[in-house]
Amino acid sequence: METVSENRAFGGVQGVYRHASETTHCAMTFAVYLPPAAQQGRVPCLWYLSGLTCTHENAMLKSGAQQWAARHGMAVVFPDTSPRGDGVADDEAYDLGQGAGFYVDATQAPWAPHFRMFSYVSCELQALVAARFPIDVERQGITGHSMGGHGALTLAMRFPDLYRSVSAFAPIAHPTASDWGRKQLTAYLGKDETAWRGHDATLMVKEGLWKRDILVDQGASDQFLDLLWPESLSGAIAESRTAGVFRMQPGYDHSYWFVSSFMEDHVRWHAERL
């Protein structure tokens, strides 16, 4: 693991690191924020998964998570959103290929050799972070924005013992029904839709797979409402009697201004549960 940069921030350290991944078979870059409390011992850890076109950097620079993480004594990990590099398959569209891993393990050509973000985040990077940084592996939560909100919800429901708390900002809430989903799940997982079911938050919530509570924020003026399908997730939460808070936020769009405006609430949500 190589240290790309480390900066003092809010009394802690914002670092960027690079390593050769055995899961995605390419170099992967990620960021970790360690709060001041990490100088005294192990701290809880929040995973932040980013959206389409993002790298580790967007949320690191724009979400404002560090200041709240510092106050609550929590680490934050910002993974990249896909494998990258000249030898990695890609597509001209912004929503497929590099920058658009969708947090699945691809089984189809040409994606299968590298596009394994599901295992990368939940397994390889998980182990690397736990080994190299002073986090308490028993106290980890997960959140994310847009495609990353989809990733956070679906990973939490697949690994509820690993991720003890979950929230999401404007998640892609029902990818098996959306143009943000059907195209990518077909490309990465193939046409058999039974393989998709483990990657759709609405379907998984309906099955009652999350036994604790969920926080979801959604901008009511989001320009991508037709692709996100928030109504299907809010309906599934109610229908399955899952505990949770689903907030439609008037006037907010899909940008990081929306994310940063409510980041304080999300970090507190996780801190209170970890």
Place this chain on the structure above:
Amino acid sequence: METVSENRAFGGVQGVYRHASETTHCAMTFAVYLPPAAQQGRVPCLWYLSGLTCTHENAMLKSGAQQWAARHGMAVVFPDTSPRGDGVADDEAYDLGQGAGFYVDATQAPWAPHFRMFSYVSCELQALVAARFPIDVERQGITGHSMGGHGALTLAMRFPDLYRSVSAFAPIAHPTASDWGRKQLTAYLGKDETAWRGHDATLMVKEGLWKRDILVDQGASDQFLDLLWPESLSGAIAESRTAGVFRMQPGYDHSYWFVSSFMEDHVRWHAERL
């Protein structure tokens, strides 16, 4: 004035605007954050001047000022750092020409026709913002980072009735003695150093030109300490018996992580004085 973008943020609006400047004779872009309180009436206004290589965007995205401005009911204006465009003089160096206006009115060729950021910020953009946004012109303060900290301190001392409060992050504190200053002041104002004196915070503080108090934060691990000369400004504050708080912050460098880590304190400083 053209609206480039507007996003809901922390209950208010983060806008980016463009206009044809009569001072710099080119199109100028700037950003304004209006807090929720601006929907009810005029609010105090903080000017944030940015450093070398920056546009209006760096601090807008990375300083985290908006959340504190929202809480304190204060507008924030983020001007650009120089004139820009194909017809505007430039230099290959990052610290001269476009992106490096140094908040002076150039008198020398080839800079004089466009490089008039002193008048642009304090006069033309001041009037435009006051006319188009609900700010209270009697309650304005100014801050900035690096070259923008130099700009904030020197503009405040030149216009103490306009800027009622002042602070700075890692300012270029003594440009007449520094390689961040002598080169630029020579280029923009000529070799006669008497023309430079009104653009050096250390010299102006020594003359007792600021009658209220000053807040300055400086990272103790700043990679540019030899160019910033913080010791000359802290010495001038003490020598002139100027009220103020000068904080050396251990471990912090020159990046926006440093700025954002202490932005809350600076916004509160201005809010308490406006």
